[in-house]
Amino acid sequence: MELAILGGTFDPVHLGHLLIAEQVLNRFDLDKIIFMPAGVPPHKNNSQILPSHHRLEMLKLAIRDNPLFNYSRYELDKEGQSYTADTLRYFKNKQGVDRVYFIIGADSLLDIFNWKEPDYLLANAFFIVAQRPGYSIDNILRENDYSPYFDRIFIMNSFFIDISSTFIRQAVKNGDSIRYQVTEAVKNYIENKKLYLED
Numbered sequence: 001m002e003l004a005i006l007g008g009t010f011d012p013v014h015l016g017h018l019l020i021a022e023q024v025l026n027r028f029d030l031d032k033i034i035f036m037p038a039g040v041p042p043h044k045n046n047s048q049i050l051p052s053h054h055r056l057e058m059l060k061l062a063i064r065d066n067p068l069f070n071y072s073r074y075e076l077d078k079e080g081q082s083y084t085a086d087t088l089r090y091f092k093n094k095q096g097v098d099r100v101y102f103i104i105g106a107d108s109l110l111d112i113f114n115w116k117e118p119d120y121l122l123a124n125a126f127f128i129v130a131q132r133p134g135y136s137i138d139n140i141l142r143e144n145d146y147s148p149y150f151d152r153i154f155i156m157n158s159f160f161i162d163i164s165s166t167f168i169r170q171a172v173k174n175g176d177s178i179r180y181q182v183t184e185a186v187k188n189y190i191e192n193k194k195l196y197l198e199d
């Protein structure tokens with residue numbers, strides 16, 4: 001069995017996330033994508049992250065029209081930090097999944113040796129890396145020694161999408177439009193719940 005997971009804080013989920021998931025389905029022989037919201041994202045300032053029920057609700061709204069996009073509550077329901085190594089162990093050892101693909105942006109690839117148990121992760125999972133503005137994958141691959149894992153890291157020939165959750169949160173705070181950066185349902189949710197208006 002194979003599983004393709006797009007993990008993220010999704011604060012909020014945006015069209016960049018949806019577009020990279022769609023490109024993965026176009027380019028790889030995978031039949032669905034599992035969006036995995038992090039309960040406690042390891043490398044983010046958690047006091048500033050929206051409670052998980054809001055992040056999950058927006059994710060559900062964003063993917064509801066696409067039967068190939070699913071989500072998992074695994075990292076939300078689990079205690080402690082949402083380490084990807086723990087998630088990998090769970091799906092491989094407890095759920096018997098043979099191949100787990102993690103879909104990440106180039107910024108995450110740059111950070112991956114700072115993740116918990118990077119060697120275990122890189123040796124036992126597969127990574128699909130999406131281009132991201134501001135990051136040169138060629139330079140990233142030159143800076144660290146990824147060579148033992150080259151057969152497990154797939155660089156996706158994807159287009160660059162200049163959208164980030166940080167930019168969206170800032171735009172809401174400034175009173176700027178976020179239309180076309182998030183789905184209409186997510187935009188309405190943010191407005192109705194008055195999210196991201198303050199620091």
Ligand SMILES: Nc1ncnc2c1ncn2[C@@H]1O[C@H](COP(=O)(O)OP(=O)(O)OP(=O)(O)O)[C@@H](O)[C@H]1O
Binds near residue numbers: 007131164165
């Ligand atoms: N526009 C994008 N292009 C490529 N990858 C992206 C893009 N946005 C997010 N990702 C990737 O999706 C994953 C989850 O991202 P995350 O939920 O942290 O969104 P973000 O926009 O990076 O958030 P923030 O701005 O708060 O850091 C990460 O691996 C990240 O690299």
Ligand SMILES: O=C(O)c1ccc[n+]([C@@H]2O[C@H](COP(=O)([O-])O)[C@@H](O)[C@H]2O)c1
Binds near residue numbers: 085114
């Ligand atoms: O396992 C780790 O140490 C680790 C450190 C940083 C990020 N991650 C995972 O990478 C994914 C994207 O993270 P983020 O912070 O960009 O939302 C998300 O699934 C995180 O749980 C994982």
